Amino acid sequence: MKLTKQEVEKIAKxxxxxxxxxxxxxxxxxxxxxxxxxDKLKEINTENVPITAQVTGLENVYRxxxxxxxxxxxxxxxxxxxxxxxxxxxxxxx
Amino acid sequence: xxxxxxxxxxxxxxxxNGEISSLELVNACIERIxxxxxxxxxFLATDFDNAIKQAKEVDKKIKKGEKIKMLEGIxxxxxxxxxxxxxxxxxxxxxxxxxxxxxxxxxxxRLKDNGAIILGKQNCDAWGHGGSTENSDxxxxxxxxxxxxxxxxxxxxxxxxxxxxxxxxxxxxxxGGSIRCPGAHCGVVGFKPTYGRVPRFGAVAMGSSLDTIGxxxxxxxxAAIVLNAIAGLDANDGTTLPKPVPDYTKMxxxxxxxxxxxxxxxxxxxxxxxxxxxxxxxxxxxxxKLGAKFKEVSLKYIDYGLACYYIxxxxxxxxxxxxxxxxxxxxxxxxxxxxxxxxxKSRAEGFGAEAKRRIMIGTYVLSAGxxxxxxxxxxxxxxxxxxDFEKVLSEVDLILMPTSPRPAFKLGENTSDPLTxxxxxxxxxxxNMAGVPAASIPCGFVNNLPVGMQLIAKQxxxxxxxxxxYAYEAVNGWNKVKPKL
Numbered sequence: 001m002k003l004t005k006q007e008v009e010k011i012a013k014x015x016x017x018x019x020x021x022x023x024x025x026x027x028x029x030x031x032x033x034x035x036x037x038x039d040k041l042k043e044i045n046t047e048n049v050p051i052t053a054q055v056t057g058l059e060n061v062y063r064x065x066x067x068x069x070x071x072x073x074x075x076x077x078x079x080x081x082x083x084x085x086x087x088x089x090x091x092x093x094x
Numbered sequence: 095x096x097x098x099x100x101x102x103x104x105x106x107x108x109x110x111n112g113e114i115s116s117l118e119l120v121n122a123c124i125e126r127i128x129x130x131x132x133x134x135x136x137f138l139a140t141d142f143d144n145a146i147k148q149a150k151e152v153d154k155k156i157k158k159g160e161k162i163k164m165l166e167g168i169x170x171x172x173x174x175x176x177x178x179x180x181x182x183x184x185x186x187x188x189x190x191x192x193x194x195x196x197x198x199x200x201x202x203x204r205l206k207d208n209g210a211i212i213l214g215k216q217n218c219d220a221w222g223h224g225g226s227t228e229n230s231d232x233x234x235x236x237x238x239x240x241x242x243x244x245x246x247x248x249x250x251x252x253x254x255x256x257x258x259x260x261x262x263x264x265x266x267x268x269x270g271g272s273i274r275c276p277g278a279h280c281g282v283v284g285f286k287p288t289y290g291r292v293p294r295f296g297a298v299a300m301g302s303s304l305d306t307i308g309x310x311x312x313x314x315x316x317a318a319i320v321l322n323a324i325a326g327l328d329a330n331d332g333t334t335l336p337k338p339v340p341d342y343t344k345m346x347x348x349x350x351x352x353x354x355x356x357x358x359x360x361x362x363x364x365x366x367x368x369x370x371x372x373x374x375x376x377x378x379x380x381x382x383k384l385g386a387k388f389k390e391v392s393l394k395y396i397d398y399g400l401a402c403y404y405i406x407x408x409x410x411x412x413x414x415x416x417x418x419x420x421x422x423x424x425x426x427x428x429x430x431x432x433x434x435x436x437x438x439k440s441r442a443e444g445f446g447a448e449a450k451r452r453i454m455i456g457t458y459v460l461s462a463g464x465x466x467x468x469x470x471x472x473x474x475x476x477x478x479x480x481x482d483f484e485k486v487l488s489e490v491d492l493i494l495m496p497t498s499p500r501p502a503f504k505l506g507e508n509t510s511d512p513l514t515x516x517x518x519x520x521x522x523x524x525x526n527m528a529g530v531p532a533a534s535i536p537c538g539f540v541n542n543l544p545v546g547m548q549l550i551a552k553q554x555x556x557x558x559x560x561x562x563x564y565a566y567e568a569v570n571g572w573n574k575v576k577p578k579l
Contacts (some may be wrong), residue, residue, distance in 0.1 A: 008454075014418075015412065015457045017450055018438040027454060033513050034455055040401040041471050044478065051473035052480055053303060054333075055529030056290050056553060061332035072196045079193070081426035090421045092431040 002032045097122035098259040099576070102316040103285050103362055105262060109156060114132040116149035116156070116167030116211070119262075123169045127260045130579050136255035138174050138274040138546055140214035145169060148211045163254045164319055166209025172487070173252045174215040175222050176307065177296040178202050181212070185298045186230040187220040189424045189444030199296025200331065201265060201307050201324045208323045213261055217251030221415065222267055222444050224248050224274050224302045225518045228509055237279060238334040238577035239543050246279030248272040252310045253280035257544075258579055264310045269300045270403055271497075271522025273308050274534035278497035278546025281536045281572065283563070284310050285317040288553045289529035290335040292321070293328030301410040304403075304526040313573050314563040317533070318342035321556065337554060345560040351385035353562060356490035358393040361521055367500040368495040373538035373545040374496050377566065381420050381494075384449065384565050391486045395479045399524030402479065404516060405459050405472035406527070411449075412456025418444060419475040451512060477529050483528040492562055494549055496521055497534040501543035521548065531556045535563050544572075 003011075008028045012019045019027065076088065082089035097119050100108070105188020108114045124142050131137055152167035172178055175185050177195035179202075184190040188280040198206065205212070219363030227235040227250030235250040239244040244255040253276030256264045266273040268286040285308045292307045299305060310319035316352035325339040356379065362371060378388060420426040420440025445453070459468035486493060499520060508515040510570035525532045530553050534546035551558045567573065 011454045011458050011461070013438075014461060015450075015451065015453045016382075016434075016437040016441055017445070018442040019450075023450075026283070027451065030451060030512055031455060031458065033511075034404060034516070035458070037513055037516075038401040038404050038459075038468065038472075039212075039565070041398060041405070041475055044395075044398060044475055046471060046474035046478070049474040049477050050478040051470060053473060055332070055476075055480060055527070056288070056335060058290065062288060063329045063332070071544065075196050079196075079423040080421060088422060091430065091436055093433055 003028045096259065098126045098262070098404070100262065101313050102164065102262055102319050106164050109167050110162055112156060115295050116152040117146065119167065119255055120145050120149040120169050120211060122180050123240060123261055126258070127213065130260060133236060133241055133579065134238060134254050134500050135233060135260060136216055136251040136260060137171070137214045138184060138186065138217050140231055141181050141212060145211050145213050152209060159299065163209045165205065165323055167211060168262050169211045169213045171213055171216045171252060171255045171264040172202065173218050173249050173264065173266045175218055175267050175298045176202060176265060178215065181215060183215060186218045186232060187444065187446065187449065188231045188377065189418050191425065193423060197296065200293040200328045201448050202296065204324050215262060216255055219248035219250070219448070220445035221298065221411070221449050222248040222269055222272055223411070223452055225450045225515060226508065227251060228505065229446060232447050234505055237502050238500070238579055239281070243504055244279065245274030246498070246502060249310060250276045251275055253282050253284065253448070256280070256282045256310045256312060256478055258577060260451040263316050264311065265307060265320070266310050267297055267305045268308060268526070270407060271519045271524050273310060274471070274497050274522050274532060274546065274548060275519065277310055279502040279544065281544030281575070282310050283314055283317045283496060283533060283535055283573070284308070284313060285321060285533040286334070286525070287321060287325060287556060288531045290333040290433060291531070291554065291556070292325050293331040293334045295328055295330035299414040301407040303410060304407060314535070314560060314567045315343060318345070318560050335554065340557055342556060343555050346564050348564070349385060349560045350381055350565045353492065353558070354387045354389055354490045355381065355562070356389055356391035356486055356493045358396065358486070358493060358495055360393055360396045361495035365499050365520065366496060370496055370500055370545050373540060377537040377547050378494065379407065381562065381566055384569065386562065389490055389492060393475060393482050393486060393524070395475065395482045396524050398475055398518055399479060399527055402457070402472045402475045402527060403523040405468050406476065408452040408456035409460050409469055410456070411452045412460065415445070415449060415453055420444070446510070479524055480528045483514050483530055484552065487530070491558050492549050492551055494547060497546035497548045499538050501545060525550055529553055529575045531559060533559050533563060535566060537570070538572060539575070
């Protein structure tokens, strides 16, 4: 079933992507095609099949909480587009 | 033979015995890049001055009679998805156009500890999204065998640079085939290790449950040497496996007698170009003559691998690319009036079409009401795929199948329909779902375009892949045939 323009707008908003009208139409078609294709999985019976999220089976991998020197705080701040007094600047939330 | 055509071992021996200098070797590669990269577009950034400086240091060591490491003084190229301290790393995306990393990825640190010399950063599909490098925001790489064709992807720049002798070897990344596909289309050895065998710390994350890093090399031995250097546990990557790393080069003269290799019937059916099938059949015959036994096997879920992959991978992509908010680093829009627009406009301007598609697919399949139908279902099918491989690989030592259904296609041929492009990955993505290692080994040509075959082993079964690949390569000179540029 083809995604509606409203659905694409909702996905784009959740994805934090601004789309042009032309893009909305294009992606509605393309995403629909991909979603139709992946629907193929419905042919498989997965009742009682456990999920695999970690394929090698490692669990609970920890490392020591050791404090390490980090000598590039200033450089990290400088990677932002706008900064002032060692702080990153951005628009206000409200 | 030109110096830049040497393999790692050949170069190492010549360096150590003073026959050539590291500076000569580095300069030969730089000259080759300068001469050919206008046509090929393998490199996005170069670091020649530092490379020359490093080469001179290595030469001093050798002159003093010191023993050098296997990779020491030998120039390589790095896919632009792997962070290199001080060298611009863009992931081939406009989002990171001016991003200069403050630290090295673990694999880069390990290469540097081994004395490797980095010549520059190689073009790829932006964020690793694609199988042709046409999704690079900086323009595609061209296939050295036919400039009107794609080199495969996403590590296309790395494969093309390696086969055209711009570098001695390269590092790429593989989430659904991105080392093996360009390896096949360019005619180099592309090795995707077991998930967690090589640390991903410092690699730009794509699909974190699938991502791997591995070598693209001119011969099997070089791939083994590079994997020796980069594999192993890393405190900065919790998914690395706490198992010792064997010396993969020791598999060199083992031969294939006693090995049983499975041919999955599902991978040889419709969709596979007959000429490609003929090249694979010939490789099977060669391996039989060497003493390997073959057996038909069935990977029943292989047809579902791609559908499963195109749910799990975009889900992880949408999450991983969520960090690009336009604030801390990366592109920031100048048009934003409020915080929400900082996000939406920076991301709209910084991401290309393919990244946007994948972010939206991922966001959709993870969103309320769809999670069970798509994401959970795919993770269940992933279990079946994994078990499928485990079962078959308990009966045979290796699986052999094509890397790609056809040789490299024309630039622009698939760009109008993303789904057709995705179908090119049909033989490779399932392997990442199962987390098993696989390599693409050159096995001939169709119309002067290289063809690759995949050798697949169980998790941590890299040695068996090397065993068979060494034996096969020894009786075939496919990797000695070079593109004319």
